[in-house]
Amino acid sequence: MADHASSISTSKQKAQPKPNPESRDQRLSSPTPLSAPRRRPAGAMAFWTYLTISVGLISLLLAPFFSPRDQHSWFLSLPPDLRLHFSQGKLIKIHPSYQIPFRVFAIESSPAEFSETVLLVPGLACNSFSFRHVMSALRFHGFRAVAIDMPGSGFSERPRVPGSFEDVFAQIKENGIFWAFDQLVETGQAPYEDMRARKNFSPYGPAEIGFVIKKVIREMKLGPVHLVIHDAMLGSGANFVASYPSLVRSVTLLDSSAGLPAFPYWAVGVPVVGRLILKSPSVFTKLMRLCCSRSIDMPAVESQRLLLLGKDGRKGVVDMAKALNYSFDLRQWKELDGLKEMPVQLLWSNNWSDRWIEEGRQTASALPEGKFTYHSGGRWPQEDNAKEITERIVEFVTSLPKTIRMIINEPSEELEEKVLEVNTGSSHQHEHGHQFGPSLGMYGLGQGFMG
Ligand SMILES: *[C@@H]1O[C@H](CO)[C@@H](O)[C@H](O)[C@H]1NC(C)=O
Numbered sequence: 040m041a042d043h044a045s046s047i048s049t050s051k052q053k054a055q056p057k058p059n060p061e062s063r064d065q066r067l068s069s070p071t072p073l074s075a076p077r078r079r080p081a082g083a084m085a086f087w088t089y090l091t092i093s094v095g096l097i098s099l100l101l102a103p104f105f106s107p108r109d110q111h112s113w114f115l116s117l118p119p120d121l122r123l124h125f126s127q128g129k130l131i132k133i134h135p136s137y138q139i140p141f142r143v144f145a146i147e148s149s150p151a152e153f154s155e156t157v158l159l160v161p162g163l164a165c166n167s168f169s170f171r172h173v174m175s176a177l178r179f180h181g182f183r184a185v186a187i188d189m190p191g192s193g194f195s196e197r198p199r200v201p202g203s204f205e206d207v208f209a210q211i212k213e214n215g216i217f218w219a220f221d222q223l224v225e226t227g228q229a230p231y232e233d234m235r236a237r238k239n240f241s242p243y244g245p246a247e248i249g250f251v252i253k254k255v256i257r258e259m260k261l262g263p264v265h266l267v268i269h270d271a272m273l274g275s276g277a278n279f280v281a282s283y284p285s286l287v288r289s290v291t292l293l294d295s296s297a298g299l300p301a302f303p304y305w306a307v308g309v310p311v312v313g314r315l316i317l318k319s320p321s322v323f324t325k326l327m328r329l330c331c332s333r334s335i336d337m338p339a340v341e342s343q344r345l346l347l348l349g350k351d352g353r354k355g356v357v358d359m360a361k362a363l364n365y366s367f368d369l370r371q372w373k374e375l376d377g378l379k380e381m382p383v384q385l386l387w388s389n390n391w392s393d394r395w396i397e398e399g400r401q402t403a404s405a406l407p408e409g410k411f412t413y414h415s416g417g418r419w420p421q422e423d424n425a426k427e428i429t430e431r432i433v434e435f436v437t438s439l440p441k442t443i444r445m446i447i448n449e450p451s452e453e454l455e456e457k458v459l460e461v462n463t464g465s466s467h468q469h470e471h472g473h474q475f476g477p478s479l480g481m482y483g484l485g486q487g488f489m490g
C-alpha cells in the first residue's frame with residue numbers, strides 16, 4: 040500500500056501532454072518525425088476513427104441532456120438547506136495517478152478553539168449532508184468536524200477513467216473532434232493506450248479513495264484526525280489508515296461493513312427502474328426507511344433523492360459499489376504495522392435486524408481490543424439519533440490522550456510533493472484558485488444563487 044502511495048506521487052512526473060487546439064493545423068502540415076515510436080498506428084487509427092465518429096453522433100443526439108443549463112436548474116431545484124450546505128463547504132482538486140483531475144466536496148464545522156478533529160467518511164450513497172446534525176453537535180462539544188463527499192457522491196465530481204467512453208466524450212467535447220488524431224500524430228500512440236490495458240482499474244478502488252482522503256487532510260491541514268468510517272466505506276477507510284497511519288489518531292466504525300452496504304445500489308442501478316425510483320418521492324422514501332433509517336425525516340430524504348438524481352449520482356453509486364473490497368478482512372488489517380496500537384471503536388445498531396446485530400458481533404470479535412458500543416439508531420444512525428452517535432464519539436475521543444497539533448505533519452513528504460510539483464510545472468497557485476470556496480461556476484451560477 041505504501042508502494043501504491045509512492046507510485047501515485049511519482050506518476051505526476053509523466054504529465055499528460057496538453058492538447059492545444061489552436062496549433063492543430065500547424066502540426067498536421069508539418070511532417071511527423073519518423074523516429075517517433077509507433078505501435079500499430081493503422082489499427083489504432085481505425086479504432087479512433089470509429090470511436091470519434093460514434094461519439095460525434097451520440098453527442099449530437101444527447102447534447103440537450105448534458106447542457107450546463109440542466110446542471111443549473113438542477114442546482115436551483117435543491118432545497119435551501121442543501122444549497123446552504125454547498126455554499127459552506129469547499130471543493131478540493133484531486134490529481135490522481137491516472138491523471139484526470141476532479142474535485143471533491145468537503146465541509147468543516149469548527150469552534151474557534153479546538154484540539155481534536157473528527158473526520159467523517161459517509162458510506163455508500165450517503166454524503167456529508169446526512170451528517171449535518173452530527174457535525175454541529177460535535178462542534179457544540181468543542182471539536183472540529185469535517186465531512187467529505189466521496190467521489191461521485193453528494194457534491195463531489197465523478198472521477199473519469201482515462202480512455203473510457205465517457206472520458207473520450209468529455210475530451211472531444213472540450214478539445215474538438217480532431218483531438219484523438221492529434222494525439223496519435225503527436226505521440227504515435229492513441230491517447231491512454233496503456234491505460235486501456237489495465238482493464239480492472241477503478242477510480243473508486245480502496246487505494247484511490249484512500250488517496251482522496253489523504254489529499255483532503257493535507258489540503259485542509261487537518262491531520263492527525265479521529266476518523267469515523269460509516270457503512271461500506273470500511274475497505275477504503277481502512278486502506279487509508281494503513282497507508283497513512285500517522286495522519287490518524289483513532290478509528291470509529293459506524294455500522295461499518297466492507298461488503299454489506301445499507302443502500303440498495305443495485306435497485307437504482309437498473310436502467311429504467313432505477314430512474315423511476317428516484318423520480319418518485321414516495322417510493323424513494325419507502326426505500327430509505329427500509330434500507331437505511333426508519334426515522335429519517337422528509338427533508339433529509341428529499342435532499343438525498345435529489346443528490347442521487349442530479350449530476351448522474353446514480354452511476355457514481357453503482358461504480359463505487361462495484362469497487363468495494365468485498366474480501367476485506369478486519370482482523371488481518373489490525374495486525375498490520377502501525378495499526379496494532381491504533382484505538383478502534385465500534386458503534387453498532389442494536390435495533391435494526393437480527394442479521395445486522397449478528398454482523399456486529401462478528402465484526403467485534405475481529406477487534407478484541409476495540410471498544411464496542413450499541414446505539415439505538417438504524418444503519419444510517421446519523422439520521423435517527425445524531426445526539427447519541429455524537430456522544431459516543433466524544434466519549435471515545437476524550438478518553439484518549441490529547442492531540443498535540445503540529446504545524447506541518449510529516450514535513451519530509453510535504454516537501455517531496457512540493458518538489459514534484461515544481462518539476463512538473465503545475466504551480467500551486469493555479470491549484471489554489473480552484474480549491475477554496477465552492478466554485479459556483481460549477482453549476483453555471485453567479486452571486487446571489489441562494490435567493
Ligand atoms: C482487500 O482486502 C484484503 C483483505 O483484508 C487485503 O489484503 C487487500 O489488500 C484489500 N485490497 C485493497 C485494494 O485494499
Ligand SMILES: *[C@@H]1O[C@H](CO)[C@@H](O)[C@H](O)[C@H]1NC(C)=O
Nearest residue numbers: 333334389390391414415416
Ligand atoms: C427500536 O426502534 C423503535 C422504533 O424506532 C423504538 O420504538 C424502540 O424503542 C427501539 N428499541 C430499542 C431497544 O432501542
